[in-house]
Amino acid sequence: MNELSSQEKRFRYDCAGKWYKGCVHIHTNLSDGRLTPDEVASFYAQGGYDFISFTDHRVPFVGDDSNKKWPLMVLDGIELDGVDDHGSLYHMVCLGGVENITKEMKLMEALESARSKGSFVIWAHPYASGNTVEDGIRHMFDGVEIYNSSADMVFGRGFSSYHWDATLLRQPNILAFATDDSHFEKGAPAEKGGWIMVNAPELSRKAIMNSIRKGNFYSSNGPAFKSIVIEEGNRIVAEMSPVVHTRLIGPWGGQKYKGAADGEPVTQVRFRLPDDWAFARIEIEDANGKIAWSNPLFL
Secondary structure (H helix, E strand, O other), rough: HHHHHHHHHHHHOOOEEEEEEEEEEOOOOOOOOOOOOHHHHHHHHHHOOOEEOOOOOOOOOOOOOOOOOOEEEOOOOOEEEEOOOOEEEEEEEEOOOOOOOOOOOHHHHHHHHHHOOOOEEEEEOOOOOOOOOHHHHHHOOOOEEEEEHHHHHOOOEEHHHHHHHHHHOOOOOEEEEEEOOOOOOOOOOOOOOOEEEEEEOOOHHHHHHHHHOOEEEEEEOOOEEEEEEEOOOOOOEEEEEEEEEEEEEOHHOOEEEEOOOOOEEEEEEEEEEEOOOOOOOOEEEEEOOOOOEOOOOOO
């Protein structure tokens, strides 16, 4: 097998489907949110979202495939919180596999139950939680919140790119998520500030979860990727909404940069992948300082 076909086989993105917009960390009045599930679903449907997940604290949401009750698709979910066996405090978002979790369970018991049912487990807002990189590596999460809009707005600790990049050195397949973590608290703006765009063949719970597990999505709080592909010579080609900064980010400070020249925004970029990088990801930034993040480009 030649180098290109090997890289193509490992390349994560398949943009042949349609892009679907979703948020997978949201709270309702079933735990510490202010709005009802119906009100939350309407809020996101009116914002053009295709799917969400109700992730109330220690209250599992289990839906069905009909989606007739909601104006958009709702994935099964829950947020776990507590300390592990080392005394470290965590918040974890679980997608799927949450049906057997009860409020009485301690964190590790609930996590074991979720994983035994095939749950996809996301390390929630590690910067805001005061977690170290070792805290994340200890539990081998499937994903990490690189951006949490509520933590950014309220605490000024919404970005966790350091936690992600440092974890990628040891776990190069961990995926990144931008979320809202909405509680709809009085006095705080109810913004749609972080989301994922999933490329899937159809809008169904199975198809969306399959694409999430594969990492066939990107995260954003503003700009959009239109496609991410690999071409001959191990070059990555990304097309996007107009941005002013594009970055290929790799291990140990490795990076390549291309920016807007003479004020002309960038809508397409090509980067050749260094052969010795253990991982690579693309980050784009628009004129308003908003960012979108690809997942690690290779499985």
